[in-house]
Amino acid sequence: MSKFQGFESNKKRKIANDIESEQSQPWVEKYRPKKLDDITAQDHAVTILKKTLESANLPHMLFYGPPGTGKTSTILALTKELFGPNLVKSRVLELNASDERGISIVREKVKNFARLTVSKPSKEDIENYPCPPYKIIILDEADSMTADAQSALRRTMETYSGVTRFCLICNYITRIIDPLASRCSKFRFKSLDTSNSLSRLEYIAEKESVLYEDGSLEKILDISAGDLRKAITLLQSASKLSSYNDNNKITPIQLEELAGIVPTPILDEIIAKVAGKNVDSIIEYIEKFSKDGWSGTSVIDQLHNYYITNDMFDTKIKNQVSMILFDTDTKLTNGTNERIQLLNALQSIVISMFMQNSNNNNNNSNNNNNRNSSSSSSSSSSSSSSSSSSSSSSSSSSSSSSKKQMVVIR
Ligand SMILES: Nc1ncnc2c1ncn2[C@@H]1O[C@H](COP(=O)(O)OP(=O)(O)O)[C@@H](O)[C@H]1O
Ligand SMILES: [Mg+2]
Numbered sequence: 001m002s003k004f005q006g007f008e009s010n011k012k013r014k015i016a017n018d019i020e021s022e023q024s025q026p027w028v029e030k031y032r033p034k035k036l037d038d039i040t041a042q043d044h045a046v047t048i049l050k051k052t053l054e055s056a057n058l059p060h061m062l063f064y065g066p067p068g069t070g071k072t073s074t075i076l077a078l079t080k081e082l083f084g085p086n087l088v089k090s091r092v093l094e095l096n097a098s099d100e101r102g103i104s105i106v107r108e109k110v111k112n113f114a115r116l117t118v119s120k121p122s123k124e125d126i127e128n129y130p131c132p133p134y135k136i137i138i139l140d141e142a143d144s145m146t147a148d149a150q151s152a153l154r155r156t157m158e159t160y161s162g163v164t165r166f167c168l169i170c171n172y173i174t175r176i177i178d179p180l181a182s183r184c185s186k187f188r189f190k191s192l193d194t195s196n197s198l199s200r201l202e203y204i205a206e207k208e209s210v211l212y213e214d215g216s217l218e219k220i221l222d223i224s225a226g227d228l229r230k231a232i233t234l235l236q237s238a239s240k241l242s243s244y245n246d247n248n249k250i251t252p253i254q255l256e257e258l259a260g261i262v263p264t265p266i267l268d269e270i271i272a273k274v275a276g277k278n279v280d281s282i283i284e285y286i287e288k289f290s291k292d293g294w295s296g297t298s299v300i301d302q303l304h305n306y307y308i309t310n311d312m313f314d315t316k317i318k319n320q321v322s323m324i325l326f327d328t329d330t331k332l333t334n335g336t337n338e339r340i341q342l343l344n345a346l347q348s349i350v351i352s353m354f355m356q357n358s359n360n361n362n363n364n365s366n367n368n369n370n371r372n373s374s375s376s377s378s379s380s381s382s383s384s385s386s387s388s389s390s391s392s393s394s395s396s397s398s399s400s401s402s403k404k405q406m407v408v409i410r
Contacts, residue, residue: 027236028229031204033073036081041196042070045187049078053130058082060157060166062181064173065189068227071169074189075138082136083121084129090119096140107152110137114160135164142168143175150177157183191226194218200228201235210239212250219252223259234259262299270299270346271306277350286343296338300329300345307349320352 033039036046036053045063052058063071079092093113095105114137121131139145145153157166157180168184170176201217204210220238224230235250237258242250256263262270266289273282289299307313307321328345332338 026233027204027208028232031200031207031232033070033077034080036074036077039070039074039077040200041192042074042189045074045189048185048187049074053078053081058132058134058136058165059185060161060183061168062173062176062184062186063167063169063189064171064176064186066191066226067171068224068229068231069189069192070228071189072140075136075167075169079136079138082130082132084125084131087119087121087125087129087131091135092138093135094138094140105149110139110153111156111160113137114156114164116163118163133163136167137164138167138169140169141171143170143172147177150180154179154183192228193226194221197221197224197226197228197231201231204232204235205239208239210235210250211242211248212238213252215252216250216255219255223255223261260295260298262294262302266294267299267302267306270303274346274349274353277354279347279350282346282350283343286339286346290339290342296342297329297332299342300325300332303345314356317352317356321349324348324352 036050039046061075063075065071076094079088082088083091093110095109113135116135118133118135121129125131139153142150153166154177157164166184168176168180173181173186198217198221201220205212205217216238217235220231220234224234234255238250238255241254241258242248245251245254253263270285270289273285290296304322304325307325308318313321324345328341331341
């Protein structure tokens with residue numbers, strides 16, 4: 001009896017543990033698409049892969065595209081649909097960047113798995129799944145493999161192609177050596193657009209009973225820029241924090257803080273200081289900004305977005321500001337002092353705007369002068385053109401004004 005009770009309580013404990021582990025699971029794993037049909041926005045890749053499911057004839061594959069767009073989820077869903085949950089364990093080898101993948105691993109682990117004969121599916125598996133007669137090796141984040149290891153892989157791929165298919169996954173296809181890329185069918189995964197990502201976030205928020213203020217999910221998508229993994233992770237972190245809010249709702253401002261980006265009011269203030277062109281006030285503000293611990297890299301990124309997308313600025317200013325911010329970003333990545341770099345960047349932006357304004361003013365006054373001189377050119381041309389000593393006609397006066405403009409730009 002007591003034994004039986006013990007068994008019951010063990011069972012209860014196991015169920016409780018299962019529920020707990022389900023609850024503590026990261027949402028990116030919990031909501032990872034289980035079937036190819038659940039993959040959103042990658043219609044091209046999914047349609048072709050579904051066709052290969054029907055014929056069960058798979059080529060070597062190369063998935064490439066930005067992070068968080070469904071590459072890993074797609075191959076995991078595909079292997080599950082090909083082999084079913086049981087057979088998948090013996091038929092699929094998954095190696096990702098956290099595994100050592102130098103040349104020795106390709107020689108040993110990959111080769112050993114590739115040369116194994118394929119395991120036999122059970123009768124049940126054969127009835128329910130295509131169970132094609134080969135194994136699949138997934139090399140996630142293959143662009144972090146050395147060129148030597150990639151070369152070694154090329155031979156393994158060829159030798160064992162009778163019983164093994166490879167799926168290479170990477171962010172940058174250019175980092176995969178040509179002989180390897182040319183042996184694979186390529187599938188491009190595009191950055192997810194707002195509507196697709198939004199419906200996925202709404203679905204997860206509903207399932208997890210997350211409350212949020214208007215504009216919060218849009219803010220998450222804004223911050224994560226097409227990376228659904230980043231978006232889901234941010235939603236999960238924000239949901240934990242929101243329980244401390246009065247109305248238990250996630251707020252857009254809270255999201256900005258969580259993501260480590262500079263809140264809009266502070267960014268607006270920096271932009272206003274730059275527009276005010278008062279260097280002392282910029283220095284004072286940046287001192288405070290740095291003391292408050294905001295990230296310099298993030299504010300550079302946000303300023304870049306602001307200046308580049310704003311129609312108020314002409315192309316020349318946009319180019320100059322881009323160059324300044326690009327330079328600052330590189331220096332920050334190399335570990336220089338954030339406060340000094342930020343000050344330098346903002347002052348440089350002020351200077352380029354100042355130059356642009358004075359340039360415009362010069363142009364305007366030159367235009368006025370030209371207009372005046374052309375109206376009086378027939379009578380008193382001598383005094384107006386005296387500065388350009390040898391000039392004798394109105395065309396030369398216009399060339400002198402364009403020279404002036406060039407000097408100012410330099
Ligand atoms: N196209 C997609 N459809 C549905 N969910 C996606 C998609 N892309 C990403 N996700 C979500 O983001 C998480 C990370 O996706 P993942 O496949 O690991 O991206 P990648 O391998 O391209 O970096 C998944 O758990 C899933 O919840
Ligand atoms: Mg991945």
